[in-house]
Amino acid sequence: xxxxxxxxxxSVLPPKVWAGLKKITNRILLFTWxxxxxxxxxxxxxxxxxxxxxxxxxxxxIKEIFHPSSVVxxxxxxxxxxxxxxxxxxxxxxxxxxxxxRRYSIxxxxxxLLYDLRRRMSLEKxxxxxxCLEVAEHIEERYSDILIGNLVRHGSTVIFSAAPPFQxxxxxxNLKPYEWWxxxxxxxxxxxxxxxxxxxxxxxxxxxxIPGYYVNNILVxxxxxxxxxxx
Numbered sequence: 001x002x003x004x005x006x007x008x009x010x011s012v013l014p015p016k017v018w019a020g021l022k023k024i025t026n027r028i029l030l031f032t033w034x035x036x037x038x039x040x041x042x043x044x045x046x047x048x049x050x051x052x053x054x055x056x057x058x059x060x061x062i063k064e065i066f067h068p069s070s071v072v073x074x075x076x077x078x079x080x081x082x083x084x085x086x087x088x089x090x091x092x093x094x095x096x097x098x099x100x101x102r103r104y105s106i107x108x109x110x111x112x113l114l115y116d117l118r119r120r121m122s123l124e125k126x127x128x129x130x131x132c133l134e135v136a137e138h139i140e141e142r143y144s145d146i147l148i149g150n151l152v153r154h155g156s157t158v159i160f161s162a163a164p165p166f167q168x169x170x171x172x173x174n175l176k177p178y179e180w181w182x183x184x185x186x187x188x189x190x191x192x193x194x195x196x197x198x199x200x201x202x203x204x205x206x207x208x209x210i211p212g213y214y215v216n217n218i219l220v221x222x223x224x225x226x227x228x229x230x231x
Contacts, residue, residue: 052080057207058214059084062159065200068128072154074117074147075135079107086111093123118143121150130155134213136162136181141174144184152188152223159200160185161217178219185221196220 059081062068069090073082076094083106086092094107097116105112115121118139130151139147151158165175182192197220205215 051209054207054210055080055084058204058210059088061200061203061207062129063088065196065203066129066157066159070127071129071131072123072127073131073133074151075132075138076107076112077101079105079112081131081133082111083107091127093127095121117147117150120146121153123154125154127155128157130158131160132158133161134163134217136160137167137172137174137176139174141176144174145187148181148184148188152185152190152221156223158185158190158221160219160221161214163213163217167213178217181219189224190221191224193220193222196222 062071068085071082071085071090071092073079073092073094076082076096077098078101079086079094082092082094086107092107092111093113094105094111095113095115095117096102097114097118099114102109102112102114117135132147132151136144136147151160160181162181163172163175164177167175185192197218200220201215201218204210204218
C-alpha cells in the first residue's frame with residue numbers, strides 16, 4: 001500500500017516538487033526507518049548508466065593490485081562494477097536493497113541478491129575481495145556495526161569508501177570521518193592498510209571521469225592475523 005502511494009504522488013507531482021518532497025522527507029527520516037523504495041527509485045539507480053567510462057579503468061586497477069578471482073559487492077546498485085568483472089570470468093555476487101537496482105541490473109540476475117543491508121547476513125562463502133563503495137553514508141548510524149560485520153564476514157580484504165562530513169547529498173544519513181570507520185573495522189580485527197590504499201589511489205586518480213569521491217574516500221582493510229597466546 002505504501003509503495004502504491006509513493007507511485008501515485010510521483011506520477012502526479014511535477015518533478016521539482018517531487019524532488020523537494022524527497023529532500024524534506026530525507027531530514028525527517030534521519031530519526032526513523034528509511035524507506036529504501038522511496039529514495040532509490042528508478043530515476044536514482046539509472047543514474048549510474050549515464051557515465052560508465054571510468055569503470056573499466058577502475059576494475060583494471062583492482063585486478064592489477066588485488067588479483068581477485070572472486071568479488072562480492074555490498075550496495076552494488078545496478079552492478080556496473082561487477083558486470084565488468086563478470087565479463088572477464090571473475091566470480092561475482094552483488095547485494096543491494098533497492099528493487100529498482102535489481103530491475104535495471106546489467107549483471108546476471110542470478111548473481112544479484114535483493115537484501116536490506118541493515119540486516120545481518122551470511123552467504124556461507126568468503127570472497128577474495130569485498131567491495132562497499134559510497135554505501136555506508138546511506139545507512140543510518142545505528143546499523144553501521146551490522147554493515148561492517150556483513151563485510152568482514154565475507155572477505156579478508158575490503159575496499160571501502162564512505163562520504164565524510166561536509167560531503168552532503170540526498171539520501172546521506174551517516175557522514176563520519178575516515179578515522180571513525182577505521183575504528184569500526186578494528187573492532188572486527190580488520191586493520192587499515194595505508195600502503196595498499198595509497199597504491200590504489202595513485203593508480204585510479206588519473207582515470208578519466210572517475211568520480212572524485214572514489215579517489216578521496218577509498219580505504220583498504222585487511223584481516224589481521226590471529227596470534228595464538230602461549231604460556
